[in-house]
Amino acid sequence: MNSEWLENEIQTEIFRWKRDHGNMDFWRRPLVGIASASDPLIGGLKLVVDSEHATAFDILTSARSVIVFFLPFQRWIGGKNDRSGTYAARIWAESYVASNQLIAAINLHLKQCLESAGFEASTTPATHNFDEKKLVSRWSHKHLAYIAGLGKFGSHHLLITQAGCCGRLGSLVTTMELPPSIRSQEELCLAKRGFNCSACISKCTCGALQENIFDRRACYRQCLLNDAHYSDLPLVDVCGKCSCNVPCSYGIPVPLSGRTGGAITGT
């Protein structure tokens, strides 16, 4: 078993889930990263994220590997969210609910695969595993995704993967020893590479994201406004404007001109 096998199993589960749920077509091909459960960076998340951040061994005592997967959204979902004004687009909120359900189904499927191969696995919820006062996660999928080599952080504090930043992450822990993915040292965010880009900042109309500032409380307030706006849906504390139709939304951002700025696009 390796990340390619995991990607294929996830893809199979996505097809099955879509077939059973009215063929909702929200996602592109998934990406998978693997980290060793004993990677010191995971323990370091107690310093980087929060002192109560879990280790892989808190999730599963005899853990060997952490599997993290990314479900990139279709471009049209990001496009609709980009054009929907102050509130998130309804389809963005609906795709969030569907993604959380799909992530639970993928986790269950992978757990069954691993168990049938003789290993243990423990799944983690897609969301709402955070401290509601401090607004920090006790199992940060995006930090684990970074450790598992899935990408690098952008100025918007989201992870930029080969398939961009617009999507959802899930993870599980297993006793199976899997080969860890290689972490690239190379920055992917244009601003971090020295190009002029502040597209994500200009998308954030509530001021939560500013140059060198991320006000997580202001961001969460905006997310709760969206939840109240779509009160007929399950909890949808989402916004995501800073991840939609920016150069890093759907792929690794490519500068089209020199380091003085200019038009830029995603691959």
Ligand code: SF4
């Ligand atoms: S929009 Fe530009 S500055 Fe913001 S994270 Fe993406 S590449 Fe970086």
Ligand code: SF4
């Ligand atoms: S999710 Fe919304 S409120 Fe939060 S930083 Fe991004 S654009 Fe701003």
